[in-house]
Amino acid sequence: MPAIILGALLLLWPAGLNRYPLVFIDTVSFLAQTIVPRMAWDKPMAYGPFLHLGHWGVSLWGAALLQALVVSWLLWRVQAAALGRVTVRSHLVLVAGLAVLTSLPWFTSTLMPDVMAGVVVLTLWLLGFAGPGRRWAVGALASLAIAVHLSHLVIAAAVLVVVVLVTRRIGPILRVAAPLAVALVFLVVSNGIGHGRYVVSPYGATFALARLQADGPAAVLLRDRCPEAGWYLCAFTDRLPMDSDQFLWDPRSPVAMDAEGRPRSMGTVLIAAEAAEIVAATIAAYPWDVLRHALENTAEQLTLFRVGDTLGADYLRVSARMMVEAGFPRELPSFDVALQMRGELAAAALPFLWPHVPVVLISLLLALWLSRRREVGALLACVLIGLLANAAATGALSKPHHRYQARIIWLLPLVAGLALAQRRADAAPVIDKDYGAIRP
Numbered sequence: 001m002p003a004i005i006l007g008a009l010l011l012l013w014p015a016g017l018n019r020y021p022l023v024f025i026d027t028v029s030f031l032a033q034t035i036v037p038r039m040a041w042d043k044p045m046a047y048g049p050f051l052h053l054g055h056w057g058v059s060l061w062g063a064a065l066l067q068a069l070v071v072s073w074l075l076w077r078v079q080a081a082a083l084g085r086v087t088v089r090s091h092l093v094l095v096a097g098l099a100v101l102t103s104l105p106w107f108t109s110t111l112m113p114d115v116m117a118g119v120v121v122l123t124l125w126l127l128g129f130a131g132p133g134r135r136w137a138v139g140a141l142a143s144l145a146i147a148v149h150l151s152h153l154v155i156a157a158a159v160l161v162v163v164v165l166v167t168r169r170i171g172p173i174l175r176v177a178a179p180l181a182v183a184l185v186f187l188v189v190s191n192g193i194g195h196g197r198y199v200v201s202p203y204g205a206t207f208a209l210a211r212l213q214a215d216g217p218a219a220v221l222l223r224d225r226c227p228e229a230g231w232y233l234c235a236f237t238d239r240l241p242m243d244s245d246q247f248l249w250d251p252r253s254p255v256a257m258d259a260e261g262r263p264r265s266m267g268t269v270l271i272a273a274e275a276a277e278i279v280a281a282t283i284a285a286y287p288w289d290v291l292r293h294a295l296e297n298t299a300e301q302l303t304l305f306r307v308g309d310t311l312g313a314d315y316l317r318v319s320a321r322m323m324v325e326a327g328f329p330r331e332l333p334s335f336d337v338a339l340q341m342r343g344e345l346a347a348a349a350l351p352f353l354w355p356h357v358p359v360v361l362i363s364l365l366l367a368l369w370l371s372r373r374r375e376v377g378a379l380l381a382c383v384l385i386g387l388l389a390n391a392a393a394t395g396a397l398s399k400p401h402h403r404y405q406a407r408i409i410w411l412l413p414l415v416a417g418l419a420l421a422q423r424r425a426d427a428a429p430v431i432d433k434d435y436g437a438i439r440p
Contacts, residue, residue: 003088007072007095011211012064014110018345018351020338021064024109024310028045028319030111035327039194041203041269044187047113047148057327068108072139075414077138078122079359081130082375082418086132094417101359102410106307106349113148114407120145120155120409121386127175129378135175142179147186150394151404153182156180158389159382166378205276206248206255206268211397214244215293217286225281231274234251235259244399296398300386301395306403307353311346360409363416370419379418383411 017022029040033048033055054066071323072095078096080086099105107115123142128134146152146304156179163176184200192198214219218238226234236254247253247267255267264270324335339345371380387408394404 003091004072004076004197007075007091008065008068010092010095010099011068011071011108013099013109013237014349015061015064017054018109018339020340021060021321021336022310022340023316023320023344024110024112025315025319028323029113030113030163031320031327032322033408035323039190041195041266042207043151044147044286045190045194046144047116050144050148051111055328059331060324060328064109064110065320066402067111067115071104071108071119074119074122074141077126077130079415079418079421080377081126083422085283086153089414090421094414096413097417098410100352102336102413103305103307103356103406104410106310107407107410110310112310113152114403116145116148116388117152117155117390118411120152121159121382121408122157123378124156124163124176125178125382127179128167128172128382129375129429132327139175143182145188146179146183150187150204151390151397153180153183153200154393155386155389155408156183158385161380162385166290166381202363203269203272204431205279207398208279209271209275210244211246211297211399212279212290212293213241213247214399215290215297216241217289217293218282221278221282221285224285231278232258232271233274233278294392297395297400298388298392300392301400301405303403304395304400305357305409307349307356307406308346309402311340311349313341313343316341355407356406359413363413364418365420368414371421376419376422378414380415383415386411 026043029043032038033040033043033045035303039045050066051060051063054063056062072091073256075095076086076091079091087132101188104115104118118142121329123138123145127136127142142156146156156176160173160176160180163172167173187200188198191200191202195202209218213222219237222229222231222233222240223237226237226266233254236259239254242253247255250256251263253267255266255271258264317422319334321341325332328335335341340347367380367383371377387405390408391405394401398404399408
């Protein structure tokens with residue numbers, strides 16, 4: 001247990017640098033899930049309750065520590081399963097390397113579900129390829145990690161495909177499929193309770209339309225079929241295409257303001273039914289254009305993995321700060337003087353970020369060269385397909401952003417580190433492959 005705690009503290013060093021856990025504009029929605037409580041229209045009702053288990057309305061440091069403990073514990077399990085043994089020293093060396101050289105600590109220190117993208121890959125790999133130890137705990141964590149963000153469904157499905165192709169055994173396949181099924185059931189039930197619609201994503205079509213009109217095909221369809229189609233967006237064909245983020249979030253976008261200039265409260269929700277019609281019609285009319293743009297966006301997303309686009313203070317005063325003031329008033333002074341809120345975190349972080357890109361590139365080469373052992377080789381396969389699925393789920397379905405790939409790219413250095421450790425393994429006694437028997 002001390003090794004897990006020390007590893008967690010190492011992963012929280014960016015929060016220490018900032019003098020407070022890092023937040024993002026979306027953090028407000030997750031905190032509101034239990035503090036208000038309020039279910040956001042565009043976010044699953046899973047990550048907010050997880051954060052609440054750490055903060056209990058007392059301190060967001062508790063939420064950050066809980067997240068770091070989960071990641072540290074998982075890294076212990078992964079090292080034990082991949083190498084057959086783990087020690088306090090090897091765990092701390094591995095975590096320290098990831099903390100210094102990768103994006104992992106930045107996302108562990110941020111109160112967002114982003115770090116869970118990598119957790120999905122690692123937990124499903126453990127369930128599919130490792131020994132029987134702690135499967136219930138790993139399975140529960142996998143279910144949570146999948147449920148906290150809709151893009152994680154795509155990642156989980158991709159890893160399941162790897163398990164099917166590599167193992168071809170019903171046991172591992174069912175173990176990996178079970179958390180995905182649990183997450184899907186949770187999403188359907190929670191959306192039914194919260195939104196009155198028993199579906200995985202009640203308003204996901206709005207995001208799909210934002211992407212398709214930004215790429216062009218949906219804008220072309222609207223010009224071709226309006227005004228006869230009678231769609232609300234027919235009044236805005238002269239303004240489309242526009243950037244997908246602007247389409248979704250700009251208060252002057254067609255979604256948020258009608259043709260007469262009147263604000264549309266919850267316009268992203270109001271347009272969802274029409275969006276579903278337009279998306280279906282666009283895919284039917286221009287399937288190859290849609291596919292081409294999706295592939296281009298996925299390819300672009302694969303190249304964007306720098307930390308930095310979540311470190312600023314943009315919009316935090318009207319989002320996260322409001323929830324800190326409402327739920328954690330005693331911490332508001334600390335929140336306000338943190339480097340992030342003062343707009344100084346990006347500059348302070350810069351000296352620590354430059355190794356990330358070369359480390360990723362070197363790690364990819366090392367992992368491909370050294371991953372000969374079955375366990376590490378299977379982990380590399382899961383990581384590579386996870387990276388590709390993540391890029392498709394975010395870049396092709398939302399918009400390419402550095403944040404989306406940076407949140408999961410740390411898996412490559414992890415695999416490289418495990419492959420190096422495997423190569424350098426000496427004649428020390430090997431613990432039984434039932435990694436569940438290992439105790440920190």
